[in-house]
Amino acid sequence: MKLSTLGYKGTRDFYPEDMRIRNYMFGTMRQVCQSFGYEEYDTPILESIDLYTAKTSEEIVNEQTYSFDDRGGRRVVMRPEMTPSVSRLVASRRQELGYPLRLFSIPNCFRYERPQRGRLREFWQLNADVFGIESIDADVEIIQLADAIMKRFGATDEMYEIRVNSRQLLKKRVNEAGIKTSANEVIRLIDMFEKLDQTAFVDKLAGHVEKPDALYGFLSSDGDSLEVKDLIMQLESRGVRGVSSPSLARGFDYYTDIVFEVFDKNPDNNRSMFGGGRYDGLVGAFGVEPVPTVGFGMGDVTLQNFLETWNLVPDKLRPATDVVVASVGDVDVSAVVQALREQGINVATDTTPRKLDKKIKSADKLGIRYIMMVGDNEVSSGTYVLRDIVDSKDITGQIDTIASILVDR
């Protein structure tokens, strides 16, 4: 039987050229996070199902997780998100950790969903969280961090919008409107505010609250939360533009106060790219003293859509290999290769019996910028020719000269 070359549904293979883009994205995220004083951590992909049952949104746990029973009969879940794991991490050493604690990670997560644009079954997600700051300073910092990452990718204010809301205020207004069903159902409906027209929305709302018109009026206003206004002001003083969005709710149940999302303004995407908020109750759910927390998750799939549609992916991403040493005829190139590698240069060899033009073509195809042709003449004279495939020019010189060019390329 012939094996299929297709991978599992909703997952991706990363060829070197894909990996370069991924490394670029993750590298940029890592740099900016570290510049804000965030430290990297990691946790296992597998977690007990208990971690999610109470905290994540119900739909995600019930219908969107990969879960199975292990050989000992324990229910195991492949993490659908990182927040419960990092909360567990902090809770288990609650006392001995130093605060404010700033953490980030770029884990792969799994959700059993129908794949489509911006959504796959395996995705990576930058998670940045700050623990131990009660004041709005933490919310400001996290949003500023998210914004800084966007800007480091070359994004400008026309490309995305940061929407901010207070879940506390939203809950208050929902309660004032007189809940007929449940607060969660109303909030879920509010999430659809932008997608429905006014009459359809108010009609639906009328089934859930006593005073739909009052609630609608609030949702379509600029919002009147002092906290949100203060937040937006502080962001502005740091050069970050935030917009009040009273209907913003976010899907996860664990958010307690400020929530935000970053919206992709490109018509090809036109969707919420990522978001986050404050979840003060999650660490405390492990039976320790609660720790105030603000964080966000930034998915690689939507981010890559964003970068591609706005043309922000650098096209100069090159392989780590600096040079190919190509043998000409029957010659031993190992000494030359060794000498270059000792200088810290990444060297691939091509000692296949093919003709030299094929070797140059192959190096070009692999994206490797330099090729060094080594035959008997070069070895005996000690003078080598280094070809820059990109600029199409040759550099002739001793091995040290060649090495110095490659080192500070």
Added chain:
RNA sequence: GUGGCUAUAGCUCAGUUGGUUAGAGCGCCGGGUUGUGGUUCCGGAGGUCGUGGGUUCAAUUCCCAUUAGCCACCCCA
């Protein structure tokens, strides 16, 4: 979970109103140039037409199922 579109060579796609050996461009491999690429010329390899079943004398083409991909909804990164 619901709905729509799609599946032919490595890639992008044509095509067969059901009928012998299924095509193009690009890419790939080899040669013209026994030590120098991206141009050009010549030659070559590569497809059980996604998979399974049905209708038919005959299916890549029609029908059903299934799988995968894309898109929208739900939800969300």
